[in-house]
Amino acid sequence: MVNLEDVRLSIERYVTAIGNALRLEVAIFDNNSSLFFATPTYIKKKGQIVHAPSISEVIENGSVLVNTPGEMASCIGCRFKKHCPSTIEVLCCIHADTEVAGVLDFTSFTKEGQKRISENTSVYLNAITELANLIGNLLVTRSDRKTPLNMDANLISVMELCEQPLLLTDAHGVILQYNHLASNLLEFCGITSSSLWQLFPPSVVRKIMEGNDLFEKSVTIGDKETKISTRTVMVDGQTTGFFIRLSENLFEIPKGTGFFEGIIGNSPAISEVQKMIKRVADSPTPILITGETGTGKELAARAIHEQSGRNKYPFVAINCSSIPDTLFESELFGYEEGSFTGAKKGGKIGKIEMAQGGTLFLDEIGEMPLFAQPKLLRILQEYELERVGSNKKIHLDIRIIAATNRDLSEMVREKKFRGDLFYRINVINLKLPPLRVRKGDIIPIAENYLKKLKMKLNTPLKVISPEAGEELLNYDWPGNVRELQNIIEYAANLCETDTLMPDDLPSFLNLEPMSADTPEPSFTAKSPQDTALLEQLEKYGYTLEGKKQIAANMGISLRTLYRRISKLHNSPDDL
Numbered sequence: 001m002v003n004l005e006d007v008r009l010s011i012e013r014y015v016t017a018i019g020n021a022l023r024l025e026v027a028i029f030d031n032n033s034s035l036f037f038a039t040p041t042y043i044k045k046k047g048q049i050v051h052a053p054s055i056s057e058v059i060e061n062g063s064v065l066v067n068t069p070g071e072m073a074s075c076i077g078c079r080f081k082k083h084c085p086s087t088i089e090v091l092c093c094i095h096a097d098t099e100v101a102g103v104l105d106f107t108s109f110t111k112e113g114q115k116r117i118s119e120n121t122s123v124y125l126n127a128i129t130e131l132a133n134l135i136g137n138l139l140v141t142r143s144d145r146k147t148p149l150n151m152d153a154n155l156i157s158v159m160e161l162c163e164q165p166l167l168l169t170d171a172h173g174v175i176l177q178y179n180h181l182a183s184n185l186l187e188f189c190g191i192t193s194s195s196l197w198q199l200f201p202p203s204v205v206r207k208i209m210e211g212n213d214l215f216e217k218s219v220t221i222g223d224k225e226t227k228i229s230t231r232t233v234m235v236d237g238q239t240t241g242f243f244i245r246l247s248e249n250l251f252e253i254p255k256g257t258g259f260f261e262g263i264i265g266n267s268p269a270i271s272e273v274q275k276m277i278k279r280v281a282d283s284p285t286p287i288l289i290t291g292e293t294g295t296g297k298e299l300a301a302r303a304i305h306e307q308s309g310r311n312k313y314p315f316v317a318i319n320c321s322s323i324p325d326t327l328f329e330s331e332l333f334g335y336e337e338g339s340f341t342g343a344k345k346g347g348k349i350g351k352i353e354m355a356q357g358g359t360l361f362l363d364e365i366g367e368m369p370l371f372a373q374p375k376l377l378r379i380l381q382e383y384e385l386e387r388v389g390s391n392k393k394i395h396l397d398i399r400i401i402a403a404t405n406r407d408l409s410e411m412v413r414e415k416k417f418r419g420d421l422f423y424r425i426n427v428i429n430l431k432l433p434p435l436r437v438r439k440g441d442i443i444p445i446a447e448n449y450l451k452k453l454k455m456k457l458n459t460p461l462k463v464i465s466p467e468a469g470e471e472l473l474n475y476d477w478p479g480n481v482r483e484l485q486n487i488i489e490y491a492a493n494l495c496e497t498d499t500l501m502p503d504d505l506p507s508f509l510n511l512e513p514m515s516a517d518t519p520e521p522s523f524t525a526k527s528p529q530d531t532a533l534l535e536q537l538e539k540y541g542y543t544l545e546g547k548k549q550i551a552a553n554m555g556i557s558l559r560t561l562y563r564r565i566s567k568l569h570n571s572p573d574d575l
Helices: 004-022 040-046 052-061 111-119 121-144 151-159 180-188 202-209 268-280 297-307 325-333 370-382 408-413 419-425 439-457 466-474 480-494 528-540 544-554 558-568
Strands: 025-030 035-038 063-066 088-096 099-108 166-170 175-178 217-221 224-235 238-246 287-290 315-319 359-363 399-404 428-431
Touching: 004 025, 004 035, 004 099, 004 121, 004 224, 025 040, 035 040, 052 063, 052 088, 052 099, 063 121, 088 111, 088 121, 099 111, 099 121, 111 121, 166 180, 175 180, 202 224, 202 315, 268 297, 268 428, 287 297, 297 315, 297 359, 297 399, 325 370, 370 419, 408 419, 439 466, 439 480, 528 544, 528 558, 544 558
Parallel strands: 287 399, 287 428, 315 359, 359 399
Antiparallel strands: 025 035, 025 099, 063 088, 088 099, 166 175, 166 238, 217 224, 224 238
16 A cells, blocks of 8 residues: 655655746645645645545546636535635646555646646646656555656656756755756856856855745856746755756846956056956965955955856855854865764765865955864865765865955964964965055946946936045045945935935045144135134134034034035135
């Protein structure tokens, strides 16, 4: 006698995968009309109690299309009659040889799903029949202890019925299956890939690996752009893989959108950085990127990767300051199953291993715990890795780039960082200049970021006024490019016109105060208001503290005061 419970794990994997591919909810009932398995949305909408007469009808007829839920004869007596949450259902009997094992149910709770199935009924009936046969064959194989069937071949036959390119991966992003539409798409893009890490940008793959389901996410494939939707495949609460649905539409990627072009500016300081990146991009030698917070160290690392021959392989970024000490080794080096309490079944690939063929970026390397540094040194020396709980050596083909805003040489002297590791990563040093020494790049950076925000925020803001630009130029930018981007995003969220004015900027962005020994400018009063302002300036002076007092006395903001002073003088730059 066949029993669905004997093959639960396999059934859940394949059923969930196909349900995700078809954008439908799935349920399975045993031959006693009890719910055996259902996707979370199905349970939320309909619960775990099934209307038995409808199951009996499916068993009798082989398959049933419920295109008017709540109104069909088989719905009589159902608690959902007249208010069924389903918009359409397709059901098929599961046979194991001559024995009835249960019923498979494809359900949609949306009008979009109803329209899709109604217009392609034969496609979905074929799909559910193929999947029911797959489950039945698996049951027969298990009960008769025969040689296991090629379940992958069965899965492919179901996937081929889907009308969009589909990929199925394991939990590490290795591609297990794809239909002919996906094969044709990848071939058209000139891509031969066995892993999501080789197919999509690393930032997208990381989101998928973290269990974030994506919908219509724009991604690059080769030199083309498309959209993907993803679903995490869960079995018994564990991630077993990911289902990727690709759009058939491909778009040309606009020129000049790479990471190298993202390093904006023509100042001598940044031009040297750009030249350096081009010179060292294809070298296997480790690089240490130094610079203040916010100068764009990760952007520079990505630019090196994009300019190198490794750009078709992963760029894996690790923030060494964000990983708890207790998890550092397992996150970086991975681990084998059973290596420690709480280790996942099947083990886990580490972030270093994920960078295979590409670039490993170690951000904030100065924060790396001392106990982990010898292992990293070994990797740099031998390019071999051992997962936690294993003595098997894994050969690595990676380029290592590190970054820090700390003085590592001083940390070495203080014995807070290993000297041998420092000398190994500091073979090539790329120092990024702070924004305050590249003033000519401030406006181009701000304008470039504003263009990106225009679509993201749907802001009316288009241009930066000369007055606002002057304030941006006069600020010292201790937070560098990152702070500038934050300021522009702040303004883009609040600005109600197409032009960025000084009032749209944060209040702390004031013109630099005059020093005590700066000659006082000459003004001509043109109104009683001007006369009152001049009297205040004469009394309190032109220092920042003096101007704050004047603003308080006049009941206006410091920003407004600066604008009034500017109007008194032909050259606001004198202030």
